[in-house]
Amino acid sequence: MTLSFGRDIFMTPGPSIMPDTVLNAMHRAAPNIYEGELVDMTRSIFADLKTIVGTNGHGVIYICNGHGVWEAALSNVLQQGDKTLNPATGSFAHGWADLARKMGFCPEIMEFGKSRGMEPAKIESRLREDKSHEIKAIMITHTDTSSGLRNDIVAVRAAMDAAGHPALLLVDCVASIGCERFEMDVWGVDVVVTASQKGLMTPPGLGYVFFNDKAAKIADATPKPSPYWDWAPRVKAEFFYHQFSGTAPTHHLFGQRAALDMIMAEGIENVWNRHEVFARAIWAAVETWGSDGPLYLNVKNPARRSNAVTTILTDGFNCTPLRQWCEEKAGLTLGLLIGFDNYDNGFRIGHMGHLNPPMVLGALATIDAGLKALKIPHGKGALTAASQIIANS
Numbered sequence: 001m002t003l004s005f006g007r008d009i010f011m012t013p014g015p016s017i018m019p020d021t022v023l024n025a026m027h028r029a030a031p032n033i034y035e036g037e038l039v040d041m042t043r044s045i046f047a048d049l050k051t052i053v054g055t056n057g058h059g060v061i062y063i064c065n066g067h068g069v070w071e072a073a074l075s076n077v078l079q080q081g082d083k084t085l086n087p088a089t090g091s092f093a094h095g096w097a098d099l100a101r102k103m104g105f106c107p108e109i110m111e112f113g114k115s116r117g118m119e120p121a122k123i124e125s126r127l128r129e130d131k132s133h134e135i136k137a138i139m140i141t142h143t144d145t146s147s148g149l150r151n152d153i154v155a156v157r158a159a160m161d162a163a164g165h166p167a168l169l170l171v172d173c174v175a176s177i178g179c180e181r182f183e184m185d186v187w188g189v190d191v192v193v194t195a196s197q198k199g200l201m202t203p204p205g206l207g208y209v210f211f212n213d214k215a216a217k218i219a220d221a222t223p224k225p226s227p228y229w230d231w232a233p234r235v236k237a238e239f240f241y242h243q244f245s246g247t248a249p250t251h252h253l254f255g256q257r258a259a260l261d262m263i264m265a266e267g268i269e270n271v272w273n274r275h276e277v278f279a280r281a282i283w284a285a286v287e288t289w290g291s292d293g294p295l296y297l298n299v300k301n302p303a304r305r306s307n308a309v310t311t312i313l314t315d316g317f318n319c320t321p322l323r324q325w326c327e328e329k330a331g332l333t334l335g336l337l338i339g340f341d342n343y344d345n346g347f348r349i350g351h352m353g354h355l356n357p358p359m360v361l362g363a364l365a366t367i368d369a370g371l372k373a374l375k376i377p378h379g380k381g382a383l384t385a386a387s388q389i390i391a392n393s
């Protein structure tokens with residue numbers, strides 16, 4: 001018998017839970033796409049996104065998902081045959097590198113595994129070897145959504161500076177913007193890509209690229225195979241229409257505006273803090289379950305764990321029935337394991353965006369019930385451990 005007759009809860013790492021306010025804002029007639037409200041509102045969306053990303057640089061909106069902005073960013077700053085260095089800590093790093101290869105660039109993967117994080121010294125020494133500066137860009141993910149690992153962007157920048165290497169630093173922030181602290185300009189990041197459907201709480205469909213003057217200058221000298229991805233006509237657009245290379249994504253923009261209103265009202269520091277509290281509550285629960293059973297956190301070092309997604313593993317223990325029990329019996333959808341050898345040996349909890357303690361504690365209590373129903377061994381007291389973190393916050 002299913003008990004799932006309330007609102008279904010998605011704890012997957014994207015798309016995240018869409019707030020009613022956002023959905024309601026999209027439920028309206030189409031606006032004038034040449035002048036008036038939409039034009040002013042879009043200007044305010046850029047202003048708020050730049051605050052959240054931490055940049056005074058340039059911003060562009062593409063009608064696409066994360067894969068689209070991966071491609072957009074590369075096609076502006078790289079030329080056929082250009083080399084890139086791709087330090088990897090999970091499958092999103094490999095996905096972006098694969099895409100670079102298919103586009104005619106030459107990515108070099110520097111593998112750091114899925115659970116420990118990057119070693120900046122290795123990046124520095126590889127860059128020092130590259131005396132003729134053949135490497136044009138370093139491509140990294142801030143949070144790798146498969147492993148739940150958050151990379152130290154400041155340390156990577158410091159390694160580049162120590163090597164005196166001029167490559168651009170490109171960072172994939174699809175999973176982290178709106179969930180984790182990010183300071184593009186202060187951290188010395190040249191290009192950021194992100195998208196609407198995770199911490200930014202808006203349905204998939206808006207892709208964002210932010211870039212500084214250094215990247216803009218390189219882009220000016222780069223031949224553009226795709227006029228659609230070319231960011232220059234979009235930032236220099238005389239008419240609103242040209243900002244989108246055609247019709248604006250009208251209703252997504254209304255939704256994104258509503259989501260940004262929520263973020264700005266809460267305050268971005270509070271948003272980041274709330275995500276950190278929820279992440280710690282989830283880790284406390286998993287660690288307690290794991291004290292007497294097969295579950296454990298993929299990332300051992302708390303400083304390297306993402307505040308947006310947690311990857312939980314077992315060695316050889318099948319978690320698929322647990323995920324299915326949570327979904328069918330209780331209406332809680334958990335994330336699949338991706339990028340690991342066996343897809344059954346773990347699961348992911350997405351904790352991004354529109355969440356409060358009843359949602360997080362409810363999800364943990366549901367998993368706890370699933371462990372009991374399926375007689376999966378687990379340590380006792382996970383919910384107490386999680387609620388203590390919320391209580392102390």
Ligand SMILES: *Cc1c(COP(=O)(O)O)cnc(C)c1O
Pocket residue numbers: 014065066067068092141143144145172173174175195204
């Ligand atoms: C979700 C995600 C992507 C891909 O986004 P899509 O919208 O699915 O194309 C890329 N990178 C990271 C880090 C992500 O979390």
